[in-house]
Amino acid sequence: MYGTSPNPRIGGSGVMQVTASAASGTFTSTLTGLAGNTLYYVAAYATNNVGTSYGADESFTTPGSPLLSYNFNAATNPENPSTVGPNVSGSPFKRSLDLSPTSTGDFRSSGFPVTTTLSDTTKGYYEFRLTAAPGYQITPASLTLQDRASGTGPQKWELRTDLDTFGATVGAVQSSSSGYGTVKTVSLTSLGAFSGTVVFRIYGYSTTSAGGTFGVDNVNLYGTTQLVSNAVSAPGFNGTAFCAGATFSATFTATGPFGAANSFIAQLSDASGTFGPTPTEVGRLDNNNATSEQTIAITIPATTASGTAYKLRIVATDPNTAGVASAAFAVVNSPGVNVTPTADQTLGINVNGTTLTANETPAATSRQWYSAPLPGGAATAINGATGTTYTPKFAAAGEYYVKVISSFAACGSVTSNEVKITVAAATPVLTATTTPATSPTAISGLSTTEGSPSGGKSYTLTGSNLDGTPVIITAPAGFQVSTTAAFTGITTDANTLSLTPTGGSINRDIYVRLTGTTVGSYSGTITNTNGTLSAPVLVSGTVSAVVAVRWDGAATEPALPTH
Structure with a gap:
């Protein structure tokens, strides 16, 4: 049994009856003649020689024709x-x-x-x-x-x-x-x-x-x-975000007629886009029954909480007519931004620091990170630093005060606190070492005879974070230094080398030898300097006299062994 009223019964008004079978068991029936978009009640029944019993009602709504x-x-x-x-x-x-x-x-x-x-x-x-x-x-x-x-x-x-x-x-x-x-x-x-x-x-x-x-x-x-004999269109306005307290204009069109004492009232939804029992009034036009396009001033209350799903609508009072809601828009209240962690950082040149985070309330539409040489000083935008995080890294020594300026749509820009970043210049180092290493660094055992330079020995000169001036290498009297084992082009005693670092670094093998010009024992210090840096190498050696051998021309024969 089925119909549009509860408790359908045989013979009832508008009740349709479907007979499945005279046997017992489980039955399936097809209901016909149903109207679209209509609530129906259906009940199973069974009839025997005692009478008719009905099951509990079930209900369903038929779908209407699609629009x-x-x-x-x-x-x-x-x-x-x-x-x-x-x-x-x-x-x-x-x-x-x-x-x-x-x-x-x-x-x-x-x-x-x-x-x-x-x-x-x-x-x-x-x-x-x-x-x-x-x-x-x-x-x-x-x-x-x-x-x-x-x-x-x-x-x-x-x-x-x-x-x-x-x-x-x-x-x-x-x-x-x-x-x-x-x-x-x-x-x-x-x-x-x-x-x-x-x-x-x-x-x-x-x-x-x-x-x-x-x-x-x-x-x-x-x-x-x-x-809808009376209707009000959705209000139109420019912008998708407004600061709490902002005023702007919206336009709408009403379809009438409306009474002479009618008011058009602009209402603001809650942050979820819902118009509750008492929506917030944000504008009105009194004694207005015009049906042409109209402009109404909207003022967002300064106490409106931040949110992204607010809507506007216009309602009429005579007769009561709720207008169509606008598209959703954002309201921003008391935007703020702070940078964390706030602790000072000390870095080396071109070394990454601890990542800084811009904590924005609510989320900003854009932002830019800046650095200044003094607290509150003139700031320079950091190229490419527009995300919510920034990792400090600077190419020159000095102090940098880092901040972020975040933009909050209609509310303008807000500047964060500053974080001090100190970039310390790397310590310059200049060293001279021999193989095997000696302490102090020294080269000894050079020897030759008068008139001939000795064979060379070498040490390795290394430096890092050096200034732009050359490294000066000077040999003491009686010695020569060169960057080649063959001492190419070296002809003077106590010569000096000038080596320019590359990128603040140097790594060269330096060769030293006795000049051999005068008999004697020689010692001294090879100086290796760059600015105030010094890496001395002690050096010593001996020049011996040439041994003269006299030959009188006589022939000699070696003695033969006797047996």
């Missing part, structure tokens, strides 16, 4: 709506420019962005528009469709609208099916009633290959339309 449908079956222009309900119109179904069609008979594409989340609302979507006829509002209820995705195509999809610039998911995120069959349903009740046009987009994502495909079929949007 807009797409089945993509038409031979020409299959993207056009297949069903359009009364008092509405619909646009062709289309895809974003980055997608490519892959089939007919449904609406399928490849080229979806290879992403795991929905991060770019300008790509990877299907779109259609639903428009209410003039004087009507649409109250959307649900969207149903069938979907399919290949193994590498979008595994998730969701619905968004231009009511909030495609910022929030409508209903729930859906998991794609591998083939058409299951009907997916998305609740649209969160959108509320609207007039004019709303753009709907179906975004596909969680894609592993651009060649993967995703398609939809049998798309139906359900809802109702209402004739």
Whole structure:
């Protein structure tokens, strides 16, 4: 038994009866003649020789006819709506420019962005528009469709609208099916009633290959339309963020008639976009029944909390008419930024410091990091440092006071605290070493005969973080130094070398030898200097006289051994 009233009974008014069988067991019945968008009550019954008994009521609501449908079956222009309900119109179904069609008979594409989340609302979507006829509002209820995705195509999809610039998911995120069959349903009740046009987009994502495909079929949007004799459009204004306490203008158009004492009142929603029982009044036009476009001054209260989902609407008082809500916008209250950690840092030249973080309340629209040589001094923008974090690194020694200036839309810019970064010049080092090492560094044992230079010995001269002046190497009397083992070009006694560091560093083998010009024992210090740095090398050796051997020309024979 079934009907539109509770407790349907045999013979009752409007009650329909379905007889399944005369046997016992489990039965399935098909209910026919149902009206769309109607609440029905159904009860099972059983009749025997004792009488008739009824089971408990079950209820269900039949779906109404869709306001807009797409089945993509038409031979020409299959993207056009297949069903359009009364008092509405619909646009062709289309895809974003980055997608490519892959089939007919449904609406399928490849080229979806290879992403795991929905991060770019300008790509990877299907779109259609639903428009209410003039004087009507649409109250959307649900969207149903069938979907399919290949193994590498979008595994998730969701619905968004231009009511909030495609910022929030409508209903729930859906998991794609591998083939058409299951009907997916998305609740649209969160959108509320609207007039004019709303753009709907179906975004596909969680894609592993651009060649993967995703398609939809049998798309139906359900809802109702209402004739609105009096209506107020959504207020329009420039900007998507405002500072608490800001004043700006909004425009709207009313459809009348309205009484002469009517007031148009601008109302501000809460931070979630909801207009509660007593919305905040932010502007009004009294004794106004105009139906042309009008301008109203809006003042956001200075006490309004920061948020990103505020909305405006205009309501009329005679008769009471609630206007359509605006797109969502942000309100910023008492923005602030501080840099942490605040402790001073000491770094070497071109050495990374501890990362600094800009803690912004609320999140800024942009920012720039700066450094100054003095506290509160003239600051210079740090190239490329525009993120919420910055790692100090400087190429020259000195003190740097680092801060960030964050911009908060209509509220302007806010400057943070400063963090002191001291960059210390690296300590210059100059050393001379021998192999094997000696302490103090020394070269000994050089020897030759008068008139000939000795063989050379060497030490290694190394330096780092040196200034730009040359390293001067000077040999003591009786010795020569060279950068080559052959002493190329070295002809003078007690010669000097001048070596220029490269990038503040030096690493050279220095060769030393006796000149051998005069007999004697020689010792001294080879000086290696760079500015105030010194790396001495002790050196010693002996020049011996030439041994003369006299030969008188006599022939001599070696003695033969005797046996």
